[in-house]
Amino acid sequence: xxxxxxxxxxxPSFDFNIDxxxxxxxxxxxxxxxSSASAFAGGNKVGVVTKVAPKDVDVLKQFVIPQExxxxxxxxxxxxxxxxxxxxxxxxxxxxxxSQADAFTLSDIPDVxxxxxxxAGLIYxxxxxxxxxxxxxxxxxxxxxxxxxxxxxxxxxxxxxxxxKDRERLLPYVTYFKTDAAEAEILxxxxxxxxxxxxxxxxxxxxxxxxxxTEVLAYDGKNVYTCPIKAxxxxxxxxxxxxxxxxxxTERQRADVADAxxxxxxxxxxxxxxxxxxxxxxxxxxxxxxxFYKA
Numbered sequence: 394x395x396x397x398x399x400x401x402x403x404x405p406s407f408d409f410n411i412d413x414x415x416x417x418x419x420x421x422x423x424x425x426x427x428s429s430a431s432a433f434a435g436g437n438k439v440g441v442v443t444k445v446a447p448k449d450v451d452v453l454k455q456f457v458i459p460q461e462x463x464x465x466x467x468x469x470x471x472x473x474x475x476x477x478x479x480x481x482x483x484x485x486x487x488x489x490x491x492s493q494a495d496a497f498t499l500s501d502i503p504d505v506x507x508x509x510x511x512x513a514g515l516i517y518x519x520x521x522x523x524x525x526x527x528x529x530x531x532x533x534x535x536x537x538x539x540x541x542x543x544x545x546x547x548x549x550x551x552x553x554x555x556x557x558k559d560r561e562r563l564l565p566y567v568t569y570f571k572t573d574a575a576e577a578e579i580l581x582x583x584x585x586x587x588x589x590x591x592x593x594x595x596x597x598x599x600x601x602x603x604x605x606x607t608e609v610l611a612y613d614g615k616n617v618y619t620c621p622i623k624a625x626x627x628x629x630x631x632x633x634x635x636x637x638x639x640x641x642x643t644e645r646q647r648a649d650v651a652d653a654x655x656x657x658x659x660x661x662x663x664x665x666x667x668x669x670x671x672x673x674x675x676x677x678x679x680x681x682x683x684x685f686y687k688a
Contacts (some may be wrong), residue, residue: 395505397462397466398437399643401429402445402502402520403513403540405452405471410436410631413481420631420669421455423472424513424537427632428639430457430659430670434678435611437643440505444468444494457670464503468494472515474552482606482627488552490545496521502528509569509642513635514540516552525566533568535642537634538576554579565597569645571638574605586610587617600650602641609661611641611654618651619656623685624665636671637661639679655673659686 400582403425410418425443432439434457435667439620442464445452449471453463498521502510512535514520519540528534541557556579557563564570570593572580577589589602590612603610611618640657659682664671 395503396438396439397398397440397505397507398646399509399511399535400434400440400442400502400505400507401425401513401639402442402470402497403428403511404519405456406515407449407471407491408631409475409491411475411477413478413533418668419482421452422474422631424539424632425457425528427635427670427674428511428513430672431636431664432639432643433458433659434671434673434675435640435643435656436675437646438462440464440503440507442466442497442503444501448495457672466495466497466501470494470578474515476631482630488543490516490548490550490552491548493518493545497524499524499527502533504575507532508646509535511535511537511639512540512605513537513639515543517541517544519556525563529566533642534566534687535565535569535638536571538570538572538580538635540636542576542579545617556580558574561596564593567598569600569602569638569642570598571602571604571634573634574603577603585651587612590617592636597624600645602638604637609637609641609654609658611650613650618654620654622658622665623664624662626666629665629668631668633661633665636637636664641678655682 406421406423472494475489477487479485581589581592601612640660644653644656663681
């Protein structure tokens with residue numbers, strides 16, 4: 394039986410990214426794409442469970458991890474998203490769901506062992522009911538809440554955010570929970586990131602990670618930790634939260650909260666300076682830490 398440090402479950406996305414100057418870049422994206430690369434760069438054994446339409450299966454060759462660790466399930470269609478950015482910092486955008494792949498069900502999960510089962514979703518409906526509870530019986534569950542807040546009423550429709558109605562029922566099953574600052578406000582009603590983290594912890598999640606364009610915050614129920622983002626440019630802004638989250642949760646298997654947060658923030662700062670998934674190594678992240686965080 395194969396064993397993994399993390400099993401990332403999610404759809405890649407055929408992205409159409411339009412910047413504030415109306416320049417179009419077509420590229421592969423999606424939380425599973427960026428997350429698996431970051432986890433692999435950290436020296437972890439990474440598996441991916443993913444779905445695309447059969448005509449698009451060659452896109453899986455773009456993943457950084459070994460192909461034998463990709464568990465592919467055919468889908469009636471692939472996920473595709475159009476992102477229209479309105480500011481140079483890419484903090485404000487309009488997202489359109491061009492198409493959404495089929496949901497993941499418990500029968501899609503391979504017979505493997507994993508320390509972490511990572512829900513790297515994009516759109517509400519990516520996961521069948523009951524999947525979080527079932528996988529929590531096998532290992533630690535990590536949830537990026539984007540896939541539970543961001544909705545689309547159908548293909549070729551603008552996406553919108555709606556609070557996760559099952560958050561208080563399901564958060565007790567979650568070991569690692571990630572939101573960005575805007576999502577945290579939707580979930581908790583407060584713009585104070587520290588207060589939001591404490592509210593989410595009280596709902597049941599064991600560790601909270603909140604990303605922001607200036608820093609990343611972690612809360613373990615005892616202490617609040619923050620670490621600044623030090624990227625020198627935003628060329629690789631896409632995948633910021635995905636890269637950060639998986640670098641943190643995998644590093645937590647070998648380090649305390651503060652050190653895992655430093656590793657994750659340095660990793661994403663480096664990644665944001667170049668378009669695409671992170672392709673460095675642990676040594677590269679450590680070198681970035683030495684240069685920018687300990688200088």
